[in-house]
Amino acid sequence: MTLWFTAALIALTGAVRAEVLLSADEIEQALSFGPWPPSFHTDPSNRVSNNARAIALGEALFNDPVLSVDGAFSCASCHDPEQAFTTPEARALGRVLLDRNTPSLRNLAGLRWYGWGGKSDNLWAASLHPIIEEQEMAHSPESLKTAMSESAYINDFEAIFGVIQNQGPELVLVNAAKALSAYLGTLVTDRTQFDDFRDALERRDFPAAAYYPEAAQRGLQLFLGRGNCVFCHNGPRFSNNEFHDAGVPYFLNETEVDEGRFSGLNFLLSSPYTLEGDWNDDPDRQGAWAVRNVRRSHADFGTFRTPSLRGVAETAPYMHDGSLKDLNAVVRHYSKINTERLHADGEAILSQLNLSEQEIADLVAFLMTLSKAPY
Amino acid sequence: MIRSAFWFMIWSSTAFACDVTGQRMNSEVQNAPEVYLSVDEIPLARPFSVLVSICSETAVGQMRVDATMPAHRHGMNYTPKVTALGGGAFRVDDMLFHMPGLWELQVYVDINGQSIFYSSEITLK
Secondary structure, eight states, X not given: OOOOEEEOTTTTTTOOOEEEOOOHHHHXXXXXXXXXXXXXXXXXXOTTTTOHHHHHHHHHHHTSGGGSTTSOOOHHHHSBGGGTTBOSSSSOBSSSBOSSOOOOOSSOTTOSOXXXXXXXXXXXXXXXXXXXXXXTTOOOHHHHHHHHHXXXXXXXXXXXXXOGGGSOHHHHHHHHHHHHHHHHTTOOOOOOHHHHHHHHHHTTOHHHHTTSOHHHHHHHHHHHTTTOGGGTSOTTTTOOOOXXXXXXXXXXXXXXXXXXXXXXXXXXXXXSOSTTSTTOOOTTOTTTHHHHHBOOOGGGBTBEEOOXXXXXXXXXXXXXXXXXXXXXXXXXXXXXXXXXXXXXXXXXXXXXXXXXXXXXXXXXXHHHTTSOSOO | OOOOEEEOOXXXXXXXXXXXXXXXXXXXXXXXXXXXXXXXXXXXXXXXXXXXXXXXXXXXXXXEEEEEETTTTEEOSBOOEEEEEETTEEXXXXXXXXXXXXXXXXXXXXXXXXXEEEEEEEEEO
16 A cells, blocks of 8 residues: 655645655665674784775875886776766776776775676675786786885785785785775765655654655655566675676677676686685685675676676666666666577566656656765 | 565374474475474575484484575575484575575485475475
8 A cells, every 4th residue: 555645845835835755665675784883893814904094005005006017007096086986988098998888986895796797795706806807907916015015005014914025926916905995985975865765754754855856756666566686686795796787788799708606706716805705814714605695607608797886877887888878878778678689598687677768767766866965 | 684484384293202393394295294494584585504303213314405486496506504413303504595586495305215295395585
């Protein structure tokens, strides 16, 4: 049963009559998208994750080209802090044009998987791989140790991790990645208009909730209902942090494909930098159950990690290959999805929604409220 | 936020003395030993544990647990860890339901050399 909670928002002036459109069940579901921001938890796998000096060093390294072998670019070159820690290009430009869109780096603390293909199970490993990836920063552990030793950051590095000359190159690499990770773990998107709405609903303060635009409310209803978006985009981050086929082509060219989670798992399971590995600082191996127990399946082929929708309006273009230029295009993609592109024996989740123009506008209006103002 | 799980199962008393709690799982095998499932809360997209209790006078061999979403044609992305507690009780860790909707929790119990299948339906909101 749909309950219409009418709030006499501007009763004194009588100018506008605003309403909360959600049913009781929809309100219960809306509450599951918060509260926001989440409480901060130290990363037990990274002993410096809550160390102020390590956080400051991580931020400095993030913005300095010292982490690329030839000083050509920094992490911030692709993950621009002024552009929601991404860039507007469809696909990232490292030393070559890479295959995937640059993901934003906010709200990363405590995830189960990192990257479009989930090739890391912790944030310091996700920070480490680009440093040594040939198509990105292209350092070797040895060249990184030399660069760090000769950099302006050597005093801070040694104050945190000890004398660098007593550390092997791989340990220097891991320590640098843990400093980066300490910084990245602090990046959280701001509260949004949606959060004010959600919290007002939790307080049962319907007059306050009714300030949330009706178009966004209708979009939320579609998101929870006929759109089936909530199957994958759930929880306070609007992501289940698992891997799905969203019907986006995974052919890179006529002869190559992006294997997505399939290759991500291959990488993960051969990596020494997982929570199950020796570089984990946590003797209890919290979170390592996932890499121990994760299943491999042919259906992993061409699936990609569900992105968070927090701050989504600030991170165009979209999808793993950046092929959709704006949120309108994303909603239209799902509305007219080509089911022939989906795995024949994969998940049976997506079908054409055949949304009206009004419904498309409503869904976009809702998504826009997941970012900070101005909307 | 912890989501609620609603159980669509028939409550039943045990056929013989079997001091367990939880809800009885379904089996199409006649005279199959009763199996009970106990779980506090099931959080969406986060790991949880269940307790499976098998009321059998015969020694229980291996026990396997899995779960699927029939309407979505997929199962869990992780293999649960099963630990025998003795007396026909098993603790199952590292279960993870990554989507809301109807899940079928499946248990295979080896008794007298026969693998018996049990299931329960769980709707995760």
